[in-house]
Amino acid sequence: AQSVTQPDIHITVSEGASLELRCNYSYGATPYLFWYVQSPGQGLQLLLKYFSGDTLVQGIKGFEAEFKRSQSSFNLRKPSVHWSDAAEYFCAVGAGDTGRRALTFGSGTRLQVQP
Amino acid sequence: DTGVSQDPRHKITKRGQNVTFRCDPISEHNRLYWYRQTLGQGPEFLTYFQNEAQLEKSRLLSDRFSAERPKGSFSTLEIQRTEQGDSAMYLCASSNQGGSTSTDTQYFGPGTRLTVL
Secondary structure: OOEEOOOOOEEEEEEOOOOEOOOEEOOOOOOHHHHHHHHOOEEEEEEEEOOOOOEEOOOOOOEEEEEEEEHHHEEEEEEEOHHHHHEEEEEEEHHHHHHOOEEEEEEEEEEEEEO | OOOOOEOEEEEOOOOOOEEEEEEOOOOOOOOEEEEEEOOOOOEHHHHHHHHOEEEEEEOOOOOOOEEEEEOOOOEEEEEEOOOHHEEEEEEEEOOOOOOOOOOOOEOOOOOOEEEOO
8 A cells, every 4th residue: 555654743844945845655566656745725736746767857836856765755845945835745655557437645744934 | 616615614513413615626536535633633534536436534433424426526525424433534535547556646635623512
């Protein structure tokens, strides 16, 4: 069975500082990996995704993520955080090669941005 | 492209009552998913449709839960005899994949927040 671990429940950074959110997954084959962002009371917005190819993936809002198979990680980064980035971030893994469509999500990391 | 829509956005009900939620996927998306999200947790998969066929159900989907997608467009999720433990955000997502390989991407709606008193 696949699983996702987001080790950091809550992170606080200063506006303009760099950001890295950690995601570790467990899956026996090549995973499909996603990062979503959720503002309070809202649904999830897709930031970026990895299916294959280049292990450094660019997304919206200046985010990027790097797939590292040897570390089973897919960490999300942003060089300079804006106050509007404050939200909850979820990493998810899909097992599309098995035919299953369900995504498995981590428990999320809440990002707080200090002025 | 108007995105995935869900109705209602909020529902408050008393324990034991039945509730029904609706999801309208992105037009022409052939796959539709339901997830449940409790406070402080990530979404958990409930069920998935391809067109009108319900192809996968989670163990979380007890007998009190039923989902339909009768014409392969919108979907409904009904919870019978609600319990306080059903209080959660119910999220719908849709995706489009014409081939047999799965590289489709799920796009989420705003969710329906259910509170059971």
